[in-house]
Amino acid sequence: MQELVLTRPGTAAQNEWTRGDTEAETQAVAELRREFEEHLAECGPLAFRIARGVLRNSADAEDVAQDAVLRAYRRFARLRDRTRFRAWLVRITFRIALDRARSANRREQRETLWAQPQPRASTEDLAASSEFQDHLARALDELSPKLRLVLLLAAIEGHMLDEVAEMLGLPIGTVKSRLFVARKQLAEKLQCHVKNTKTR
């Protein structure tokens, strides 16, 4: 027995339009996703390195880099100049990493206030290199974000200063100046190690 179905006139055409829209939308999303993955393969490691440079912890850095990648993915459609993706992702990652580092510092301070005082190792017990690294990490934390980002980017292998300048949208003279000031500030804070340091 044939079943009769009454349809409103124009509904079928409307469904066709809707289906067409949905398919086009799906294709656009897939295209966007493919493009993003290409960029991600190129810039993902850089995001991780920046996060690790700030946080000095691989697990936290990966978490932060993933957050940055997801945030970038959500806003990728709004990025007009796709050639700026690298710089964009670096900025997002750096900002998230700084936030994470600050909140971690606050948490650490709170816990330190309530915790029992730990027996501290004597200065002789600490290896000179690890002490230097600790001091350097602290000095890096005290650098201003713009100096810090330039220093970290310039330290990544294969990054020339002109690349850093292009990535940050700055003149190369500004990048050199910031790098110089950053190094000098670090050195001023580490003067106590002057006689102990050796070039690696």
Add this chain to the structure above:
Amino acid sequence: MSCEKYQDALIDAAASGTEPSGDLRAHLSVCAGCRDQVEQQRSLFAAIESTVRETMNAPLPHALLQRFEARLAQQASAGPREPRLRWMYAFAGVAAVVSIILFVSHLRRSTPNPQIAERVPAVQGTNPVLNPPERGPSIVQLKQEMSAAHTKQHSPKLSANAPKQPEVLVPPDDRIAFEHFLSDLHDREDLVALSKRVPQQPELRVEPLDMPDIQTVSLTVQPIQEGDAVSNR
């Protein structure tokens, strides 16, 4: 003294990584202490540089990109809906707040003043048939009119313009209620119809009764004797 003068220049030279020039170069050629210090500063900068480079260029964790892509895929499956859902949640929240505000304001408006609420049923209860509750004035109206009457009564400007006639002191709310009662009484068409429906009774005519006159012919009036008066006592 001359060595202290070159301290900043020494650090700058070490920081920039360039060879010293001019006065500093001449000073370094004659001062072994400053030469030693320049070397120490260069070592410090080299140590900073190498430590930062070592941190930044440490090998990447295994399968980092695969984990990124997996997280991305996980997010992408639920991702596109998120902004819409967020807007829907925001809209629902705003709608809930607006409805709560409207409901509360409606409640405040419809909550009767306890004093008026006590008086109004008493006034309406004088004749519930003629003044049913649904046709009576609303409490808000009564309240407004009472306040207006109160203002009128106590305002010196208005009382000065009032006619110089003796007033019957009636509480304003009772007067207003009575006015409403009268107006409602006039508006009640069903009462008029009810009064028309009642058949008119024929006028009763009272006929005078025929009664015989009182017979006073056989009555005799005698004066009271003294002995009768004593015996009566």
